[in-house]
Amino acid sequence: MTITATTVQGGLATLTDEVIEELRGRVSCPVLAPEDTGFGDVREVFNAMHPGDPALVVSCFGAADVRDAVTFARDNGLVVSVRGGGHSIAGLSASDSCMLIDLAPMHAVHVDPAARLARAQGGAVWADVDRETQAYGLAAPGGVVSDTGVAGLTLGGGYGWLRRKYGLSCDHLLAAEVVGPDGEVRVASETENTDLLWALRGGGGNFGVVTWFTFGLVDVGPTVAFAGTFYPVEEAAQVLRGWRNYVAVAPDEVTASFLTVTMPADPALPPALHDRACALVGAVYAGDAAAGLDILRPLRELGTPLADLSGPLPFVGVQQSFDTFFPRNTLQAYWKSRYLSSLDDAAIDFVARCAEQRPSPQTLVNVFHMGGAIAAVPPDATAFAQRSSPFLLSIDGNWTDPADNADNIAWVREAFRESARHGDDGVYLNFTGRADEPPDIAVDSAFGANLRRLAEIKARYDPANMFRANNNITPAPS
Numbered sequence: 001m002t003i004t005a006t007t008v009q010g011g012l013a014t015l016t017d018e019v020i021e022e023l024r025g026r027v028s029c030p031v032l033a034p035e036d037t038g039f040g041d042v043r044e045v046f047n048a049m050h051p052g053d054p055a056l057v058v059s060c061f062g063a064a065d066v067r068d069a070v071t072f073a074r075d076n077g078l079v080v081s082v083r084g085g086g087h088s089i090a091g092l093s094a095s096d097s098c099m100l101i102d103l104a105p106m107h108a109v110h111v112d113p114a115a116r117l118a119r120a121q122g123g124a125v126w127a128d129v130d131r132e133t134q135a136y137g138l139a140a141p142g143g144v145v146s147d148t149g150v151a152g153l154t155l156g157g158g159y160g161w162l163r164r165k166y167g168l169s170c171d172h173l174l175a176a177e178v179v180g181p182d183g184e185v186r187v188a189s190e191t192e193n194t195d196l197l198w199a200l201r202g203g204g205g206n207f208g209v210v211t212w213f214t215f216g217l218v219d220v221g222p223t224v225a226f227a228g229t230f231y232p233v234e235e236a237a238q239v240l241r242g243w244r245n246y247v248a249v250a251p252d253e254v255t256a257s258f259l260t261v262t263m264p265a266d267p268a269l270p271p272a273l274h275d276r277a278c279a280l281v282g283a284v285y286a287g288d289a290a291a292g293l294d295i296l297r298p299l300r301e302l303g304t305p306l307a308d309l310s311g312p313l314p315f316v317g318v319q320q321s322f323d324t325f326f327p328r329n330t331l332q333a334y335w336k337s338r339y340l341s342s343l344d345d346a347a348i349d350f351v352a353r354c355a356e357q358r359p360s361p362q363t364l365v366n367v368f369h370m371g372g373a374i375a376a377v378p379p380d381a382t383a384f385a386q387r388s389s390p391f392l393l394s395i396d397g398n399w400t401d402p403a404d405n406a407d408n409i410a411w412v413r414e415a416f417r418e419s420a421r422h423g424d425d426g427v428y429l430n431f432t433g434r435a436d437e438p439p440d441i442a443v444d445s446a447f448g449a450n451l452r453r454l455a456e457i458k459a460r461y462d463p464a465n466m467f468r469a470n471n472n473i474t475p476a477p478s
């Protein structure tokens, strides 16, 4: 069967059976065309709004398969989409009519406890990393949902429960193995291709396919103090004021977030939460668990709790505690984020109003406390430039019925537009959804003064912009 696939020139390439058989002969892994068994079993994406309809899937087993797939795509001029964990809100790993490089089979994690290093393959999710590192009481700072990909999250920055004590995920990236558009397998480290390592620390998937990530590890757990207190959404403003006052003086060991969401009628949850719109205060203390419980206590006394799930918890359990909100391929998702320069009363009232007016029960309005170790890294030390803001507002539109897309997208856009009064132009690209936005939406504001250097590095490693299904950086002119 002949397949047509989109080319980087914007046309269509015809891939005959012979051409596809030639690729099958080169790689050691499945090459799946739409009629092949297993085509539909490729790792699902999170955002059901962007399921992706690839022309061809190469489910790579290792760097050699990635190299052969990339070379094939280059020789045939194909648009490539790279799928790590599949959690891109913008559907970046789900381009239609492309060649999809699927890294799901590549999820191995090796820990060297003596060197305090972990190596994770490009298709690993955080659950893979947490399980292996916690076997030694160690952790690589990841995200707050264990099913999110290590790759996209780290390449785009990476905020999790350890962010204030230990910084971003990309700050712990010590080395990477990268397959470039020329088919070369390179190592980027503090001693080799140092410009590439700088760019990978926040510059996204612009520079090639990362087949291995090497992370420096920190001591965490296995038990940590966790605050998880649910208040009625009607108390959102009061709770957020108390939360703001608390975080203003909290030590860097405390990473705290404020979320609003309507809880499902899940029998595993206390009945008081069933179908209840809540303001949820979540926090982790990265240090001694007993001391942490005392330090987190004020967060549990900010209003009239509907339920309090706080306590000492295994770190691995904390990492999975939000998974239930985010099933794969179920929710339509359109998110926008904005850094806030302060959280004054007007900003708090705005957040509380958004929280009460959410058009869908699955929509979240979140405020993340930043600072600490994030801000201790100079903005030009890594590609990730936005480090000084004390708070990040994230408006996570999630809903189930595609018929509601227009209304929900319009609501998120309006809330985002209004939030400009309380923040700056900076956005977090990993929390940026797309409906009809161009592929370089918000790249300028996210990278700021680092964009120029990123464009030069892009020109060095991917001059033809083969890797463009990402938050795209235009190569600097030669």
Ligand code: FAD
Binding pocket: 046, 081, 082, 083, 084, 085, 086, 087, 088, 089, 091, 092, 093, 094, 103, 122, 123, 142, 143, 144, 145, 148, 149, 150, 151, 152, 153, 154, 155, 156, 157, 158, 159, 160, 204, 205, 206, 208, 209, 210, 211, 326, 430, 431, 469, 470, 471
């Ligand atoms: P994918 O969809 O697989 O990839 C996204 C893009 O990353 C690709 O298009 C490609 O450009 C690039 N990419 C992926 N793999 C590779 C690779 N191996 N080599 C080169 N490029 C690659 N972010 C946070 O910071 N903290 C959080 O706590 C957090 N929680 C989230 C929870 C949910 C439910 C979701 C949906 C997202 C969350 N995010 C969070 C955002 C997340 O960081 C981004 O969506 C990220 O892109 C997901 O990475 P992925 O590998 O799963 O994505």
